[in-house]
Amino acid sequence: MDVGRPRLPHRRAVRGAELRGKPHGGGGHAGAGLGCRYEHGNAGCGGAASADQPIDDGPCRIGRAAVARAATRRVFADSGGAPYDQQWSFLVAGNAVIPGLLAVEAEHFATNTPIEINGTSWELTTTNGSFSGDGAMVALPNVNLNVNVDTSISPRLDYILNFTEVGTYYVWVRASGDSAPGVSQNDSVNVGIDGVLPDSSAKITGFPPGGYVWSRITVASTPATLVVSKTGSHVVNVWMREDGFIFDKLLLTTNSAYTPTGFGPAETTTITPPVLSYSLTNGGLQLSWTGSAVLQSAEEVTGPYTPAAEGSLSPVIISLDHPRRFFRLAK
Numbered sequence: 300m301d302v303g304r305p306r307l308p309h310r311r312a313v314r315g316a317e318l319r320g321k322p323h324g325g326g327g328h329a330g331a332g333l334g335c336r337y338e339h340g341n342a343g344c345g346g347a348a349s350a351d352q353p354i355d356d357g358p359c360r361i362g363r364a365a366v367a368r369a370a371t372r373r374v375f376a377d378s379g380g381a382p383y384d385q386q387w388s389f390l391v392a393g394n395a396v397i398p399g400l401l402a403v404e405a406e407h408f409a410t411n412t413p414i415e416i417n418g419t420s421w422e423l424t425t426t427n428g429s430f431s432g433d434g435a436m437v438a439l440p441n442v443n444l445n446v447n448v449d450t451s452i453s454p455r456l457d458y459i460l461n462f463t464e465v466g467t468y469y470v471w472v473r474a475s476g477d478s479a480p481g482v483s484q485n486d487s488v489n490v491g492i493d494g495v496l497p498d499s500s501a502k503i504t505g506f507p508p509g510g511y512v513w514s515r516i517t518v519a520s521t522p523a524t525l526v527v528s529k530t531g532s533h534v535v536n537v538w539m540r541e542d543g544f545i546f547d548k549l550l551l552t553t554n555s556a557y558t559p560t561g562f563g564p565a566e567t568t569t570i571t572p573p574v575l576s577y578s579l580t581n582g583g584l585q586l587s588w589t590g591s592a593v594l595q596s597a598e599e600v601t602g603p604y605t606p607a608a609e610g611s612l613s614p615v616i617i618s619l620d621h622p623r624r625f626f627r628l629a630k
């Protein structure tokens with residue numbers, strides 16, 4: 300049965316990663332688990348215990364769309380060497396609701412360098428109320444300096460972010476400024492990546508007086524974007540453009556339709572995915588995991604998901620009396 304790509308509506312569904320481990324009684328563990336499913340009676344797939352197989356391998360096909368993106372299926376045989384009669388597959392996904400989303404507090408930079416250049420510095424402020432996290436960063440002194448796009452004369456904040464998806468990222472900034480109807484002298488910033496300031500993400504503005512707001516609009520009235528062509532760690536740079544700018548939080552998303560509100564989502568770096576372990580027992584499949592996530596199950600990968608009937612707190616023994624079920628961990 301082919302089913303659509305997983306769409307997990309729970310806003311705080313945990314991030315996932317490939318499940319690894321020993322099959323058939325040996326247990327296993329994953330860097331993180333998002334969901335798993337099992338099916339009965341899929342005979343005809345030979346294969347020794349512990350074999351990893353591609354998802355779309357002939358007679359073993361079990362819904363490639365449902366386990367798209369880097370999924371690995373593990374195949375089991377029973378202790379007598381008889382063909383297995385159950386199989387499990389484990390889904391791999393990032394943020395299922397907001398793909399490719401990264402958020403970081405301005406004040407949680409990796410480096411603030413140079414500390415002072417051209418007489419200006421990024422400095423922590425906690426006196427401008429309603430900030431997210433532990434404060435905000437303000438470019439001081441505020442003496443009506445605007446470096447435009449000359450990053451050689453502006454202080455820079457660096458953020459080391461891990462990108463799990465390539466593509467075009469929309470750059471959202473939460474900040475406090477003085478855009479129209481203000482005088483627009485403290486209301487723009489430059490955001491780049493790996494030391495380069497692209498035109499597409501330069502001169503982000505749109506911060507009218509009245510407190511912190513989210514904006515992705517550039518001076519050219521286009522949405523600010525960055526292109527990430529390679530997954531993995533990148534350094535995102537935030538350069539002062541106008542002094543007096545108060546920078547609270549940064550958000551990158553591949554979702555063009557996503558608009559942050561309020562404080563925005565939790566910081567990416569603060570999310571600790573649970574470690575999911577599994578093992579076969581006489582009573583079924585035992586799942587256990589770290590952290591406070593709860594186990595949810597559904598008859599369809601698209602949900603609706605409810606707390607697993609066998610229990611939602613680790614560990615849980617899943618009874619194998621359903622033709623198919625899907626599981627996920629959620630916070």
Ligand SMILES: [Ca+2]
Binds near residue numbers: 443484
């Ligand atoms: Ca200024």
Ligand SMILES: [Ca+2]
Binds near residue numbers: 546
């Ligand atoms: Ca902040």
